[in-house]
Amino acid sequence: MVRKLKLVGVPIAVLLMGCVEENPALSPTNTVSASPVPEAAVAIVNESTVKVRWKPSPSEQLPAFKEYYLVLVEMATQRVVRRISVTERQPEYILLLGGLRRGTLYGLDIWVRFRDNTLSTAPRTLLFSPAVQYTEIAGQPIRLYEQDAPPEYPNGLNLNMGGMPAVLTRAFAAQWDICFEIVDGQARIGSPIASQVYGGQRKQTLVGNRVVTDVAALDEVWVSSPLDSAAGDLGPLMLDVPEQLPSNKGIAFFLMRVDTTWAKVLIKPGPDGRLVQGTAPQRYVELAISYQPEKAIPSALPGRRENGSGVSMQRY
Numbered sequence: 001m002v003r004k005l006k007l008v009g010v011p012i013a014v015l016l017m018g019c020v021e022e023n024p025a026l027s028p029t030n031t032v033s034a035s036p037v038p039e040a041a042v043a044i045v046n047e048s049t050v051k052v053r054w055k056p057s058p059s060e061q062l063p064a065f066k067e068y069y070l071v072l073v074e075m076a077t078q079r080v081v082r083r084i085s086v087t088e089r090q091p092e093y094i095l096l097l098g099g100l101r102r103g104t105l106y107g108l109d110i111w112v113r114f115r116d117n118t119l120s121t122a123p124r125t126l127l128f129s130p131a132v133q134y135t136e137i138a139g140q141p142i143r144l145y146e147q148d149a150p151p152e153y154p155n156g157l158n159l160n161m162g163g164m165p166a167v168l169t170r171a172f173a174a175q176w177d178i179c180f181e182i183v184d185g186q187a188r189i190g191s192p193i194a195s196q197v198y199g200g201q202r203k204q205t206l207v208g209n210r211v212v213t214d215v216a217a218l219d220e221v222w223v224s225s226p227l228d229s230a231a232g233d234l235g236p237l238m239l240d241v242p243e244q245l246p247s248n249k250g251i252a253f254f255l256m257r258v259d260t261t262w263a264k265v266l267i268k269p270g271p272d273g274r275l276v277q278g279t280a281p282q283r284y285v286e287l288a289i290s291y292q293p294e295k296a297i298p299s300a301l302p303g304r305r306e307n308g309s310g311v312s313m314q315r316y
Contacts, residue, residue: 035059035062035112035114035120035121036057036058036059036112036120037057037059037110037111037112037120037122037123037124038054038055038056038057038068038093038110038112038124039054039055039056039057039058040053040054040055040124040224041053041054041108041110041124041125041126041224042054042126042222042223042224043108043126043128043222043223043224044218044219044221044222044223045128045129045130045131045223045290045292046130046131046132046133046218046219046290047102047130047131047132047133048098048099048100048101048102048130049096049097049098049100049130050096050097050100050106050128050130051094051095051096051097051219052094052095052096052097052108052126053092053093053094053095053222054092054093054110054124055092055093056089056090056091056092056093057112057120059112059114059120060089062114063115064114064115064116065112065114065115066087066113066114066115066117067085067086067087067113068085068086068087068093068110068111068112068113069083069084069085069086069110069111069112069113069119070083070084070085070086070095070108070109070110070111071083071084071108071109071111071123072084072097072106072107072108073106073107073108073109074104074105074106075105075106075107075127076104076105081106085113100130101130102129102130102131102132102292102293102294103129103130103292103293103294103297104129104130105127105128105129105297106127106128106129107125107126107127108125108126108127108128109123109124109125110123110124110125110126111123126224129292129294129297131262131264131290131291131292132290132291132292132293133218133288133289133290133291134164134165134288134289134290134291135288137164137165137166137167141286142157142165142167142286142287142288142289143167143284143285143286143287144156144157144167144178144179144180144189144284144285144287145180145278145282145283145284146180146181146182146187146280146281146282146283146284147170147181147182147197147198148182148280148281149281149282149283149284150282151169151170151171152169153169153282153284154167154168154169155168155169155170155173155176155179155180155181155198156168156170156172156173156175156176156177156178156179156180156192156198157176157177157178157179157287157289158172158175158176158177159177159178159257159261159263159289159291160177160257160259160261160291160293161175163293165289165291170198173192173198173200173201173202174200174201174202174203175203176192176202176203177192177203177205177255177257177263178190178191178192178205178255178265179191179192179195179198179202180241180284180285181195181196181197181198181238182276182280182283183196183197186240187240187241187242187243187275187276187283187285188238188239188240188241189238189239189241189265189267189285190205190207190236190237190238190239190253190255191203191204191205191206191207191235191236191237191238191255192204192205193205193236194236194237194238195238196238203257203258204236204258205236205255205256205257205258206234206235206236206255206256207231207234207235207236207237207238207239207253207254207255208227208228208230208231208232208233208234208237208253208254208255209231209232209233209234209235209237209239210230210231210232210233210253210254211239211251211252211253212251212252212253213245213247213249213251214245214247214249214251215249215250215251215252215266216249216250216269217250217266217288218252218264218266218288218289218290221252221264221266223264227254227256227262227264228256230254231253231254231255231256232254234256239253241267241275241276241285242275242276243274243275243276244269244272244273244274244275244276245269245273245275248269248272248273249269249273250266250267250268250269250275251266251267251275252264252265252266252267253265259295260295260296261291261292261293261294261295262291262292262297263289263290263291263292264289264290265287265288265289266287266288266289267285267286267287268285268286268287268288270286
């Protein structure tokens with residue numbers, strides 16, 4: 001198995017593999033009444049690194065504004081993993097938080113700090129857990145072929161076979177979590193139970209009907225809400241796959257396996273921009289996958305609020 005983590009270039013990115021400690025660590029105060037917090041915060045998770053993005057706070061327009069103050073916490077233990085100050089003004093803020101553990105739920109609070117060292121009354125908060133991204137399996141591209149391909153060609157994908165994904169032929173259809181087919185000229189991908197051409201025992205994977213278009217990599221699929229809502233309406237669905245997008249980029253969707261583990265799936269375009277590649281009867285789609293093998297942990301969750309003031313302050 002080859003795991004490849006690709007972090008797409010961004011205008012502003014800071015890689016934080018260690019801690020940037022604050023001395024002393026300040027406690028939130030209410031001295032700045034109802035001060036604005038960042039307008040938005042979203043995260044994408046892969047392997048042991050999380051990319052966080054937020055828009056400038058309106059507080060930046062205040063003379064008293066000093067910086068953003070971030071606190072990363074391991075939620076199960078309430079242990080503060082690191083504290084970070086961001087002082088340089090940017091049109092959009094993007095941080096890469098490295099050194100995280102897969103399957104561990106983290107919370108990140110983004111505060112505004114003012115020149116008198118008081119903090120905003122509430123942070124913008126994200127909860128997330130790192131996942132694993134696969135662009136290849138055993139050194140080969142992840143490709144699923146149409147149903148009329150020779151029997152040695154894989155038509156489906158299993159996301160947790162021995163702890164890693166596996167592309168499987170029709171003989172192993174009962175183990176598929178995703179399958180690919182072309183019916184009456186329309187390519188489709190999704191839940192095996194909804195297939196029109198594959199029979200026998202099949203899994204009822206839940207697939208979201210929200211398709212994210214015009215993305216070249218999974219790192220461009222930003223998530224700031226639970227995947228069961230970010231995915232749209234979940235069901236045993238087969239999604240239509242267009243031959244090609246005008247942008248020549250890819251599309252992504254979300255799914256949940258029957259064991260409640262989650263994945264984001266990208267259909268990658270070929271060199272000519274086509275999503276459905278090859279020629280009949282060996283047409284195929286090529287995938288990249290971000291998979292969270294821990295049960296019932298979507299790869300991103302919304303900010304948890306307690307008493308209307310953000311994540312509990314007692315852990316500081």
